[in-house]
Amino acid sequence: MINRKKIASFAMASVMTLAAFIPTNVIEVEAAESVKTFNGHYYLFVNDVVDAGTAELKADLKGGHLVTINTKEENQFVAEQMVTEGDIWLGAKKNTKGAWKWITGEKFSYSNWNEDWHSNGDDEIYLRMEDGAWDDCTITENWSSEGCAYV
Numbered sequence: 001m002i003n004r005k006k007i008a009s010f011a012m013a014s015v016m017t018l019a020a021f022i023p024t025n026v027i028e029v030e031a032a033e034s035v036k037t038f039n040g041h042y043y044l045f046v047n048d049v050v051d052a053g054t055a056e057l058k059a060d061l062k063g064g065h066l067v068t069i070n071t072k073e074e075n076q077f078v079a080e081q082m083v084t085e086g087d088i089w090l091g092a093k094k095n096t097k098g099a100w101k102w103i104t105g106e107k108f109s110y111s112n113w114n115e116d117w118h119s120n121g122d123d124e125i126y127l128r129m130e131d132g133a134w135d136d137c138t139i140t141e142n143w144s145s146e147g148c149a150y151v
Contacts, residue, residue, distance in 0.1 A: 038077045043067065045081055052126040055089045056103070066091030068102040069129075075112050079132030087135075090127040094136065100127070 036043045050058070059066050068091045069075045082088060091103040100108045114133035124136040 036077075036081055038074060043078070043081065049086065052089050052128075056091070059091075065103055068092065068104050068106055069112075070106060070110050072110065072112070075110070075129075075132060079129065082129075087128045087130045090129055090134065092127040094125040094127075 034045055056066055066089055092100050094100050102108055112134050114135055117135040123138050126137055128135055128137050
């Protein structure tokens with residue numbers, strides 16, 4: 001039997017899908033036990049390895065967005081929820097001036113770059129997380145070249 005529970009809209013992204021929910025509209029989510037809460041937000045982790053554009057679209061179709069991370073504590077929470085190996089897409093993009101922006105419009109004031117990976121290449125306009133550290137990458141880039149999960 002499917003466990004159905006009403007929850008608010010969500011937001012987030014990753015190799016494992018994580019969607020954070022913002023309490024605006026109520027939706028029905030199957031297998032609600034995969035929904036986690038942190039600091040007043042809801043997160044849905046989706047283990048679906050896709051490219052960044054697909055992850056963003058799938059989160060949007062569910063009424064949410066890819067995960068945005070604004071504090072060290074939130075970064076740690078998201079990293080601890082990743083139950084599979086791999087990467088997750090984060091809800092940020094680099095604009096044409098080279099500045100990172102969260103897709104929600106929140107201020108990009110916290111980051112957790114892995115300096116060994118972070119190259120800031122012109123075509124690396126998407127953001128992913130692996131083991132809690134961040135890396136800029138192309139739309140499909142990760143270690144397996146298959147994409148990432150999302151939250």
